[in-house]
Amino acid sequence: MLGGIAVTALGTMSGTSLDGVDAAVVETDGERIFAFGPTAYRAYSADEQQILRAHLGLWQGDDTAQAASVIEAAHLEVMSGFSDISVAGFHGQTLAHDPAGRRTHQCGDGDRLAAGLECPVVWDFRSADVAAGGQGAPLAPFYHFALARWIGARGPVAFLNLGGVGNLTWVDPSCHDPSDQGALLAFDTGPANAPVNDAMQARRGQPFDAGGQVAAQGTPDLAVLGAFCADPYFLLPPPKSLDRDHFVGLAAAVAHLADADAIATLTQAMILSVVAGLDHCPSPPERLLITGGGRHNAVVMAGLAAQTGLRIDPVEAVGLDGDMLEAQAFAFLAVRVLRGLPTSAPGTTGVPAPVCGGRISR
Numbered sequence: 001m002l003g004g005i006a007v008t009a010l011g012t013m014s015g016t017s018l019d020g021v022d023a024a025v026v027e028t029d030g031e032r033i034f035a036f037g038p039t040a041y042r043a044y045s046a047d048e049q050q051i052l053r054a055h056l057g058l059w060q061g062d063d064t065a066q067a068a069s070v071i072e073a074a075h076l077e078v079m080s081g082f083s084d085i086s087v088a089g090f091h092g093q094t095l096a097h098d099p100a101g102r103r104t105h106q107c108g109d110g111d112r113l114a115a116g117l118e119c120p121v122v123w124d125f126r127s128a129d130v131a132a133g134g135q136g137a138p139l140a141p142f143y144h145f146a147l148a149r150w151i152g153a154r155g156p157v158a159f160l161n162l163g164g165v166g167n168l169t170w171v172d173p174s175c176h177d178p179s180d181q182g183a184l185l186a187f188d189t190g191p192a193n194a195p196v197n198d199a200m201q202a203r204r205g206q207p208f209d210a211g212g213q214v215a216a217q218g219t220p221d222l223a224v225l226g227a228f229c230a231d232p233y234f235l236l237p238p239p240k241s242l243d244r245d246h247f248v249g250l251a252a253a254v255a256h257l258a259d260a261d262a263i264a265t266l267t268q269a270m271i272l273s274v275v276a277g278l279d280h281c282p283s284p285p286e287r288l289l290i291t292g293g294g295r296h297n298a299v300v301m302a303g304l305a306a307q308t309g310l311r312i313d314p315v316e317a318v319g320l321d322g323d324m325l326e327a328q329a330f331a332f333l334a335v336r337v338l339r340g341l342p343t344s345a346p347g348t349t350g351v352p353a354p355v356c357g358g359r360i361s362r
Helices: 046-055 065-079 112-117 127-131 141-150 192-206 210-216 222-229 248-252 257-279 298-308 324-338
Strands: 007-014 020-028 034-042 087-098 103-107 121-123 159-163 165-171 182-189 288-291 312-314 359-361
Touching: 007 065, 007 324, 020 065, 020 324, 034 065, 034 127, 034 324, 046 065, 065 087, 065 103, 065 112, 087 112, 103 127, 112 121, 112 359, 121 312, 121 324, 141 159, 141 165, 141 182, 141 324, 159 257, 165 257, 182 257, 182 359, 192 210, 192 248, 192 257, 210 257, 210 298, 222 257, 257 298, 288 298, 298 312
Parallel strands: 007 087, 087 121, 159 288, 288 312
Antiparallel strands: 007 020, 020 034, 087 103, 121 359, 159 165, 165 182
């Protein structure tokens, strides 16, 4: 047990985009944040990305040695650039995730990293939650609770991550602990950047709509949006999670539209799914802080402000790094695991009782 002493923790994250590894240092006792440290990024090469994509959908009993080698080598490379680290949090690369079947696979061996870094490594964060009946995601909300206190929030605040899929964490910082009933509510809101990015790539050979410039030139199709908002997912009570392809029909629904109108429709769908999600919150948050790529889209940010009536800001407005928040979260969670503290709870993953996930390689 670390007893509330500040620890220099390094966290890493490699997301489903397979673009590379984020790494970030946080000074924390697993409950409070004392300081943010240096960060780094290590991109996967085109060959490495091809190897990882070829292994998507494989489980622990399958032959994933080649993917594991890529993942471990890339992480060791970027993590070795940090000094004076007391513990490292290693998320690994998600190859398969099936919470209904109570299994998940984040590829990569913490033992190899612990040997290479010569410090304890916490890894396999999701398996215990999934085995106990939780969704295994999201895991950042416990970190969001600490962030809400770090920025001095007095009333409820919400963190909205607009990545491929949108996810929202509602935080009541007046609660004593993130595992307390009513402290957190977290869930996927709906499709975010993935449909927009896919359409931009297919139509214009561009990876995303930079700044929302294409969406700003178009007119959303109200019929498509009406059908989208009728999806039963939006009425399901949280916590709940989405597969990236749950709304795969959205692409076909805008296929007949001109480029700008299609992108405007998909962008508006992102906004409307967040508006629907906010209806599930116990009370309106005083502020909505945006992380992920969507925070750079002017149409999204203006649309959220207009349709929610809330104060909308990128997390940078409160001194946070929107590109490194998830890597920082796994540094924070690593310290919680060392202290035996919960990393998920009923309000975040739907697990029946708070769970301390993660394995420790010393």
